[in-house]
Amino acid sequence: MPHDLDILALWQAGVDAVGGDVAVWRTICVGDVPTPDRIIAVGKAATAMAAAATRKWPDVPCLIVTKYHHAAGAPAHAHVIEAAHPVPDAASVKAGQALMDVVDGCQSSCHLLMLVSGGASSLAEVPAPGMSLDALKAETQALLASGAPIREMNTHRTTRSQIKGGKLLSWFKGARVTTLALSDVEGDNLGTIGSGVGNAPDDFTFSFDARIIASNAIARDAVAAASPVPVRTNSETLYADVAELAPQLGHMLRDAAPGLHIFGGEPVVHLPKNPGQGGRNMALGLALAREIAGTEGLRILVAGTDGTDGSTDAAGAIVDGRTWDKSGADALAHADSYPWLKDRGALVVTGPTGTNVMDLLIAHKS
Structure with a gap:
């Protein structure tokens, strides 16, 4: 069994299988999607x-709304608006x-x-009447710091918005809407993806x-299919707080059978006041480095399929039994994993990937 298995290449195989371009092309060419009169693309993978x-x-006229620096490769005739995330x-x-306006x-x-x-x-947002942008930003920052699950956050967002939770399509007076979505939420619920911006209202007539x-399950299965070693685990269970997940996963992986262990989902992090640089994947990677310190023959990659983690240029990290030292405790406590991991060459930096189906954790035990 190889000791130098390229787990980053396996992660890329998972990402490639759920690429926004690939997934849409496959659907519109094989499926029965009729010619549209207008196209709206919104999200990190919109381009x-x-x-x-x-x-x-x-x-066909096209409006693209995406994250800053995610517009490369946009169709020449498309109207592109870049905005902030998260x-x-x-x-x-x-x-x-x-x-x-388009709808x-x-x-x-x-x-x-x-x-x-x-x-x-x-x-994309149109705040509810009486809701200022500053108030919306403050609420969003508080929710992010609290470690609230994405479903809870998106449910809250719909109450503060004129376009979330099916409200955008309440303005539609046409004949037909087709929504194609990449899922970045547990359960692949259209009403939660993008806070339901592509969902229909309750009383629609079109x-x-x-x-x-595309979904996390498709990405994980692609990783499994590309693995040259036996796949021992393939599950979507990364939904707890990083502080809870790391000890559980560390214990499991230390004692695991040799082979590949694949996990998916979206962990959460409770942020301290004045947090440093990092994101949930880097935090989980650093916490796992502590859990597996000294373990031989175990490497772990944890990274966002969208190529970004928090407000950084990294997607996540790769760690092993030699990564940790005691200075990592301070980085964890201050949510400052990015510079710590960067100093040790442990970051995964890929740039925008053209997809977004939550996170992948790939561990190889030799």
């Missing part, structure tokens, strides 16, 4: 998703209003194609077709 749709329908900014409000402007015979991926909750076209 890749829109590229596939406009490759098939190059003359906390909305003024550009997010501009993007939200642009979404409303409200659709004629009675219109077929609207909605391409939705994670990140849309922050990237034809509505919604499909989840």
